[in-house]
Amino acid sequence: MTDQEVSKMFLMIKAAYPRVFKDYDAGMMANYIDAWLMVFKDIPAEQGFAGLKAYMSTETSGFPPSPGQIMDCIHRLKPDDLPNEMEAWSLVDRAVRNSNYNADEEFAKLPQIVRRAIRNPARLREWARMDIATYQTVEQSNFMRTYRAEVEREKKNQRIPQDIRPQLEIIDDPAPMIETKKEHEKGKTPNDEIAAMIARLEENRE
Numbered sequence: 345m346t347d348q349e350v351s352k353m354f355l356m357i358k359a360a361y362p363r364v365f366k367d368y369d370a371g372m373m374a375n376y377i378d379a380w381l382m383v384f385k386d387i388p389a390e391q392g393f394a395g396l397k398a399y400m401s402t403e404t405s406g407f408p409p410s411p412g413q414i415m416d417c418i419h420r421l422k423p424d425d426l427p428n429e430m431e432a433w434s435l436v437d438r439a440v441r442n443s444n445y446n447a448d449e450e451f452a453k454l455p456q457i458v459r460r461a462i463r464n465p466a467r468l469r470e471w472a473r474m475d476i477a478t479y480q481t482v483e484q485s486n487f488m489r490t491y492r493a494e495v496e497r498e499k500k501n502q503r504i505p506q507d508i509r510p511q512l513e514i515i516d517d518p519a520p521m522i523e524t525k526k527e528h529e530k531g532k533t534p535n536d537e538i539a540a541m542i543a544r545l546e547e548n549r550e
Contacts, residue, residue: 345381345384345385345387345388345389345392346389347377347381349389349392350377350380350381350384350392351377353380353384353392353393353396354373354376354377354380356396357396357408357409360400360408361406361407361408364407364408365408379411380411383411383412383415384411384414384415387415387418391418391421391422392414392418394417394418394421395414395415395416395417395418395421396409396414396417398417398418398420398421399413399414399417412503415503416503419499419502419503426457426495426498426499427455427457427458429488429491429492432455432457432458432461432487432488432491433484433487433488433491435454435455435458436454436458436462436468436471436487439451439453439454439468440468440471440472440479441472443465443468443469443471443472444469444472444473447465447466447468447469447472448465450465450468451464451465451468457491457494457495457498458491460494461487461490461491461494462487471483
């Protein structure tokens with residue numbers, strides 16, 4: 345949305361909730377518009393106004409919306425393009441059947457959100473060699489629970505402005521945690537190394 349489109353949205357909100365904005369001066373209105381523009385700059389105008397319409401049509405509290413409430417309405421109006429849990433498991437099951445020796449290739453074919461729930465190709469290979477009863481009960485249940493959480497996270501991430509999504513990807517990066525685990529498996533943890541460094545410093549002082 346452009347500055348003009350967000351300003352128009354604000355005027356509509358102000359008209360619908362006049363008592364809330366009766367004491368707003370020009371500076372306060374400008375700050376209000378700037379804050380909303382920061383959130384909605386990546387959203388097409390028709391979606392923004394549709395979200396506002398949905399809010400005003402269903403909200404009975406008498407209070408104007410926050411940007412997050414409008415964003416929630418926008419995403420509730422969008423068709424869900426993510427596989428549901430059973431559809432995701434069906435894709436996984438198809439991949440597992442050919443993963444005894446081709447796990448890497450089958451993993452690469454899966455949708456990104458399904459890959460995130462599986463984590464790595466080795467899991468496909470492990471499932472391909474597992475007894476069928478455990479695979480179809482315990483592992484299926486575990487996958488669906490993990491996938492459900494990934495879907496929720498993806499839906500939340502879709503509401504975040506695109507310019508700050510890379511920062512969230514850095515925060516969510518599991519690489520440091522994996523590296524720490526490797527160090528631990530080798531018999532070294534970050535705490536061990538710190539303790540050794542302190543000991544060396546003490547020796548040098550003596």
